[in-house]
Amino acid sequence: MKTNLSRRGLLGASAVLGAALPAAAATKPAPKSTPKKTPLLAPTPPMGWNSWNSFATTITEAQTLEQAQIMARDLLSAGYDILTVDIQWYEPSASGYTYIDKPVPTLDDHGRLLPAPNRFPSSARGQGFKPLADRCRALGLRFGVHLMRGAPRLAVERGLKVLGTNIAIADIVDKRSICSWNPDMYGVDMSKPGAQAYYDSVFALLASWGVDFVKVDDLCRPYDAHMAEIEAIHRAIGRSGRPILLSMSPGETPVVRGDHAHRHAQMWRISDDFWDDWNMLHAQFTRLENWSPYIGDGGWPDADMLPLGRLALGERDTKFTPDEQRTLMTLWSIARSPLIMGGDLRHLDAPTKALLTNPEIIAVNQASHDNRPHFVEDGVRVWTAKAANGDAYLALFNTSDWPREVGVDLKLVGLPASVSARDLWKRGDLGKASGRFSAALPPHGAGLYRLAAG
Numbered sequence: 001m002k003t004n005l006s007r008r009g010l011l012g013a014s015a016v017l018g019a020a021l022p023a024a025a026a027t028k029p030a031p032k033s034t035p036k037k038t039p040l041l042a043p044t045p046p047m048g049w050n051s052w053n054s055f056a057t058t059i060t061e062a063q064t065l066e067q068a069q070i071m072a073r074d075l076l077s078a079g080y081d082i083l084t085v086d087i088q089w090y091e092p093s094a095s096g097y098t099y100i101d102k103p104v105p106t107l108d109d110h111g112r113l114l115p116a117p118n119r120f121p122s123s124a125r126g127q128g129f130k131p132l133a134d135r136c137r138a139l140g141l142r143f144g145v146h147l148m149r150g151a152p153r154l155a156v157e158r159g160l161k162v163l164g165t166n167i168a169i170a171d172i173v174d175k176r177s178i179c180s181w182n183p184d185m186y187g188v189d190m191s192k193p194g195a196q197a198y199y200d201s202v203f204a205l206l207a208s209w210g211v212d213f214v215k216v217d218d219l220c221r222p223y224d225a226h227m228a229e230i231e232a233i234h235r236a237i238g239r240s241g242r243p244i245l246l247s248m249s250p251g252e253t254p255v256v257r258g259d260h261a262h263r264h265a266q267m268w269r270i271s272d273d274f275w276d277d278w279n280m281l282h283a284q285f286t287r288l289e290n291w292s293p294y295i296g297d298g299g300w301p302d303a304d305m306l307p308l309g310r311l312a313l314g315e316r317d318t319k320f321t322p323d324e325q326r327t328l329m330t331l332w333s334i335a336r337s338p339l340i341m342g343g344d345l346r347h348l349d350a351p352t353k354a355l356l357t358n359p360e361i362i363a364v365n366q367a368s369h370d371n372r373p374h375f376v377e378d379g380v381r382v383w384t385a386k387a388a389n390g391d392a393y394l395a396l397f398n399t400s401d402w403p404r405e406v407g408v409d410l411k412l413v414g415l416p417a418s419v420s421a422r423d424l425w426k427r428g429d430l431g432k433a434s435g436r437f438s439a440a441l442p443p444h445g446a447g448l449y450r451l452a453a454g
Helices: 007-020 023-027 061-074 130-138 153-157 195-209 224-240 255-264 278-294 322-334 350-357 359-367
Strands: 047-050 082-085 142-148 185-188 213-217 245-248 267-269 300-302 339-341 369-374 380-386 392-398 404-409 418-423 428-434 436-441 445-453
Touching: 047 061, 047 142, 047 359, 061 082, 061 130, 082 213, 130 142, 130 195, 153 185, 185 195, 185 224, 195 224, 224 245, 224 255, 245 255, 255 278, 278 300, 278 322, 278 369, 322 350, 322 359, 322 380, 322 392, 322 445, 359 445, 392 404, 392 436, 428 436, 436 445
Parallel strands: 047 082, 047 339, 082 142, 142 213, 213 245, 245 267, 267 300
Antiparallel strands: 369 380, 380 392, 392 445, 404 436, 418 428, 418 445
16 A cells, blocks of 8 residues: 655554554654656667658658668668658658649548558558568667648548547648648647547557657747647657657757757757758758757757768769768767768768768767867867766867868867877877867868877
């Protein structure tokens, strides 16, 4: 029998028991139990692969399995374990990076999206994504899907009702709350009866398929207008019975809502879609600097996917130069952004694989702490972090258009006056540095170093 007596209740109980309790026991407060801390769903930044950069809306089951097999063979040992099928897996006629005006998504009788069986044949006969998720899990991977915020417009047109209720989906949506770039959904008005039940039913279905990760789009912007749905999705995941990671997209999530984002999701986008363009990469420095106070404790500001390798329906390779690719991986790692590869893994070449799987770089992303930017010079970006054993990480960036020496006074960035340095990209020791550490960096280039005192 569980008791939780206040001091007044305990004294009352001792009076009734009388001599049955020693005097000391009659006044001794009940011991306090230590509440169990809920394990974090994402104790480190998630790592994986997403279909958007390379397949847009068109990916099929066969293509997904190809990516999964290569991912398991070439990237899983480095930590990449979440495979995500991005937008419009439910649309039979999806064809690229544009959306048809009048989509006809595949739905069940309660307005929940189902995989299009012409593209995902194992989903037929009500199986949904379970067979595909099971095959990915057999390879050692976790399985993720993309959702749009809200309920399908087609479910409203068809007069479908929320599972387990007599409430029409038409009665829970807000037809004014629509995505500016996608025609699939209406927002859900969380003040309406049945609204939470609808989201609960959606995530219960995903849980029954074995989904481990959900990227929900049209959520972070405008943030306040969607806050009630963010909270509803968070509740629905909690009620689903499955530990599903939530990634909120797209940004720019407002930094002043960082506490709310951190409480309700494991990842949240800090920008709109990121592509292989230097100006976009340069802009991410400021965003990640602004978000640095929110890094960690199970929540990760998300600078978006890594547009590396073969992209855009196979039409081209990344436009980033090799130096810019190294800058991208260095920045995402020192700022602990999730590492989600976007390129077609069927064309994964040796340099890109080496870039993605360098264990000393990934250790910074996965296991560093106290990650912080410093502001020391125009045209230069500097970050530091700490390793578990007390060593320091130092990331130096040359954001200018010409080669230059980039360095810092060690004391200025809180480091010991004398250090032994290791180049993490070259995976080689550099010797000692005193007072100042510097490196010659190419235009748009970066270096990442581990510094030990002494």
